[in-house]
Amino acid sequence: xxxxxxxxxxxxxxxxxxxxxxxxxxxxxxxxxxxxxxxxxxxxxxxxxxxxxxxxxxxxxxxxxxxxxxxxxxxxxxxxxxxxxxxxxxxxxxxxxxxxxxxxxxxxxxxxxxxxxxxxxxxxxxxxxxxxxxxxxxxxxxxxxxxxxxxxxxxxxxxxxxxxxxxxxxxxxxxxxxxxxxxxxxxxxxxxxxxxxxxxxxxxxxxxxxxxxxxxxxxxxxxxxxxxxxxxxxxxxxxxxxxxxxxxxxxxxxxxxxxxxxxxxxxxxxxxxxxxxxxxxxxxxxxxxxxxxxxxxxxxxxxxxxxxxxxxxxxxxxxxxxxxxxxxxxxxxxxxxxxxxxxxxxxxxxxxxxxxxxxxxxxxxxxxxxxxxxxxxxxxxxxxxxxxxxxxxxxxxxxxxxxxxxxxxxxxxxxxxxxxxxxxxxxxxxxxxxxxxxxxxxxxxx
Amino acid sequence: xxxxxxxxxxxxxxxxxxxxxxxxxxxxxxxxxxxxxxxxxxxxxxxxxxxxxxxxxxxxxxxxxxxxxxxxxxxxxxxxxxxxxxxxxxxxxxxxxxxxxxxxxxxxxxxxxxxxxxxxxxxxxxxxxxxxxxxxxxxxxxxxxxxxxxxxxxxxxxxxxxxxxxxxxxxxxxxxxxxxxxxxxxxxxxxxxxxxxxxxxxxxxxxxxxxxxxxxxxxxxxxxxxxxxxxxxxxxxxxxxxxxxxxxxxxxxxxxxxxxxxxxxxxxxxxxxxxxxxxxxxxxxxxxxxxxxxxxxxxxxxxxx
Numbered sequence: 009x010x011x012x013x014x015x016x017x018x019x020x021x022x023x024x025x026x027x028x029x030x031x032x033x034x035x036x037x038x039x040x041x042x043x044x045x046x047x048x049x050x051x052x053x054x055x056x057x058x059x060x061x062x063x064x065x066x067x068x069x070x071x072x073x074x075x076x077x078x079x080x081x082x083x084x085x086x087x088x089x090x091x092x093x094x095x096x097x098x099x100x101x102x103x104x105x106x107x108x109x110x111x112x113x114x115x116x117x118x119x120x121x122x123x124x125x126x127x128x129x130x131x132x133x134x135x136x137x138x139x140x141x142x143x144x145x146x147x148x149x150x151x152x153x154x155x156x157x158x159x160x161x162x163x164x165x166x167x168x169x170x171x172x173x174x175x176x177x178x179x180x181x182x183x184x185x186x187x188x189x190x191x192x193x194x195x196x197x198x199x200x201x202x203x204x205x206x207x208x209x210x211x212x213x214x215x216x217x218x219x220x221x222x223x224x225x226x227x228x229x230x231x232x233x234x235x236x237x238x239x240x241x242x243x244x245x246x247x248x249x250x251x252x253x254x255x256x257x258x259x260x261x262x263x264x265x266x267x268x269x270x271x272x273x274x275x276x277x278x279x280x281x282x283x284x285x286x287x288x289x290x291x292x293x294x295x296x297x298x299x300x301x302x303x304x305x306x307x308x309x310x311x312x313x314x315x316x317x318x319x320x321x322x323x324x325x326x327x328x329x330x331x332x333x334x335x336x337x338x339x340x341x342x343x344x345x346x347x348x349x350x351x352x353x354x355x356x357x358x359x360x361x362x363x364x365x366x367x368x369x370x371x372x373x374x375x376x377x378x379x380x381x382x383x384x385x386x387x388x389x390x391x392x393x394x395x396x397x398x399x400x401x402x403x404x405x406x407x408x409x410x411x412x413x414x415x416x417x418x419x420x421x422x423x424x425x426x427x428x429x430x431x432x433x434x435x436x437x438x439x440x441x442x443x444x445x446x447x448x449x450x451x452x453x454x
Numbered sequence: 455x456x457x458x459x460x461x462x463x464x465x466x467x468x469x470x471x472x473x474x475x476x477x478x479x480x481x482x483x484x485x486x487x488x489x490x491x492x493x494x495x496x497x498x499x500x501x502x503x504x505x506x507x508x509x510x511x512x513x514x515x516x517x518x519x520x521x522x523x524x525x526x527x528x529x530x531x532x533x534x535x536x537x538x539x540x541x542x543x544x545x546x547x548x549x550x551x552x553x554x555x556x557x558x559x560x561x562x563x564x565x566x567x568x569x570x571x572x573x574x575x576x577x578x579x580x581x582x583x584x585x586x587x588x589x590x591x592x593x594x595x596x597x598x599x600x601x602x603x604x605x606x607x608x609x610x611x612x613x614x615x616x617x618x619x620x621x622x623x624x625x626x627x628x629x630x631x632x633x634x635x636x637x638x639x640x641x642x643x644x645x646x647x648x649x650x651x652x653x654x655x656x657x658x659x660x661x662x663x664x665x666x667x668x669x670x671x672x673x674x675x676x677x678x679x680x681x682x683x684x685x686x687x688x689x690x691x692x693x694x695x696x697x698x699x700x701x702x703x704x705x706x707x708x709x710x711x712x713x714x715x716x717x718x719x720x721x722x723x724x725x726x727x728x729x730x731x732x733x734x735x736x737x738x739x740x741x742x743x744x745x746x747x748x749x750x751x752x753x754x755x756x757x758x759x
Contacts, residue, residue, distance in 0.1 A: 386608070
């Protein structure tokens with residue numbers, strides 16, 4: 009039994025550390041491609057800085073566009089980390105261990121990219137310091153800033169803490185396979201971890217505290233993101249359900265993102281032994297339940313305004329369901345919820361491709377849903393005039409592409425530098441599992 | 455354990471430094487007040503006026519008199535006067551006249567300046583206090599502070615705010631204007647702009663440009679404190695005038711408490727009938743052919759649309 013665990017641990021370390029030491033040409037090509045897309049996005053931003061927001065498709069009626077859609081989307085998928093690592097840790101769901109690191113990483117990267125979006129959207133980005141110099145706490149934007157920066161800080165700590173034992177492992181095991189600089193960084197970041205019982209106890213305690221702390225912060229983040237919209241007197245936004253609606257939407261798209269990231273790393277880094285069908289299945293149950301929650305809230309949102317049909321709300325619903333926004337709206341409904349629900353419910357065909365297809369559809373649908381929440385509400389005329397129009401320009405599309413490329417690029421770089429698997433937690437989980445199976449075997453024997 | 459006796463323990467260090475930071479914060483608060491005053495003196499903070507009788511500016515718009523200038527065959531003259539007087543960038547109508555369909559058939563004309571709401575949603579949401587009420591109840595914008603987030607535009611239920619999406623093309627004389635939130639000329643790229651009740655005119659004891667520009671004398675500037683209003687031709691007792699003419703405020707139900715009252719009607723004081731289909735002209739600009747300095751297209755090549 010003892011040797012079995014030892015073997016397992018050795019294999020685990022081998023699999024998890026291998027990608028850090030070996031790099032294929034394909035990887036470099038991919039990174040270069042992503043860097044090129046990011047550079048193109050930066051070029052578009054330079055154009056925008058030079059001419060102002062006139063370079064975008066936004067005008068006086070539809071005053072916000074793709075940037076804010078991306079903002080809500082990225083902040084949304086950042087909820088992946090909290091759900092998986094914090095909630096599942098608090099509820100002591102042991103199967104979470106192989107996916108926690110990826111989930112926390114999604115959180116950190118997604119918040120960073122998401123938080124950039126409102127800055128890109130600013131008319132005078134050079135005055136960003138005014139938010140600190142003259143900040144008014146009565147403004148929803150300040151709530152956003154406080155909430156998002158707390159969440160970013162918390163998530164960084166929460167990503168780092170469970171990484172310390174792994175950093176120590178890399179310091180000790182990688183040896184010549186890592187460059188001198190890398191080893192120094194690992195040594196510094198491992199902060200003298202020797203795996204003593206005292207250190208272990210402290211680490212567990214710290215992680216426990218962070219897990220509990222990060223949950224309310226995460227909920228506050230998407231609540232106040234929704235408040236930017238629901239604190240206004242606009243049709244479709246003027247809603248009391250927006251806080252929880254956005255939070256559920258965030259968790260929904262967050263789980264879908266984890267599933268996609270999991271599938272990619274499983275294939276690329278050969279993690280089939282650790283990330284099994286079971287993980288996809290368990291997460292798909294969570295995905296399905298949030299899908300139904302989200303559908304329920306969506307239905308409640310539209311039926312309460314649709315039943316009464318106030319004039320402005322009526323314009324909005326007509327635009328959404330029958331008018332120019334109908335294709336996007338119905339794509340969200342069918343492609344983003346109905347089809348994924350069917351895929352998740354009817355268990356035919358190979359499990360993982362089926363679940364991942366649903367996850368991809370959900371994420372596309374949720375991006376579109378954010379567009380549907382944001383733009384049509386702005387198009388509805390509040391004064392006696394025509395509907396507003398909005399067509400994003402190449403500048404906006406390029407910056408959006410750049411943001412998505414940056415998201416993947418940070419992931420790709422991280423995966424070359426730090427293990428995407430929480431090695432010590434996976435090993436620990438395997439130990440408890442074997443121990444418990446041995447106990448049951450002994451019980452059965454007696 | 456032995457070392458702990460000689461040196462500071464971690465706990466002592468943490469509590470000590472937190473205490474010191476707190477003390478520093480409390481002690482430095484008078485300095486922050488001084489700094490704020492210094493900032494106000496250099497003009498980066500909103501301007502507050504000296505001792506003058508406090509006005510509470512408001513506007514009354516008599517819809518019975520407004521006929522959208524269709525009878526004289528020109529664009530609305532209030533808008534034109536506003537454009538000319540403030541070098542308004544092309545496309546923005548700080549006071550805009552809408553042709554509104556009456557529920558009983560026919561149409562009427564509704565001039566819409568900024569309503570200078572007492573419970574202004576735009577002021578509530580501004581993250582940097584760039585838009586604020588002055589003592590006389592006018593909602594002003596400090597374009598030196600505005601960060602261009604457009605939260606105020608999202609919040610305004612009347613869509614009375616405009617954004618300078620690029621550098622506006624203005625006539626050369628606009629460059630000589632001395633900027634103040636009272637007279638936001640020339641318009642600043644990347645900031646929000648709107649009607650400010652001609653605060654610069656009011657300060658000089660004159661009526662706003664739209665009021666003097668209206669050929670039908672349909673617009674009245676009023677002072678709620680002194681209870682009078684004037685359209686330049688007559689002076690009325692404001693409270694009585696509003697009461698006797700069944701005044702209403704636009705979207706009263708929203709609770710924004712606008713400072714603009716409408717007197718119901720549809721231009722009948724000047725003989726306009728609901729079946730009168732004379733052309734309603736849009737305002738014109740003598741500058742800024744396409745508004746802003748640059749018009750990128752939907753593709754990276756060329757400037758189209």
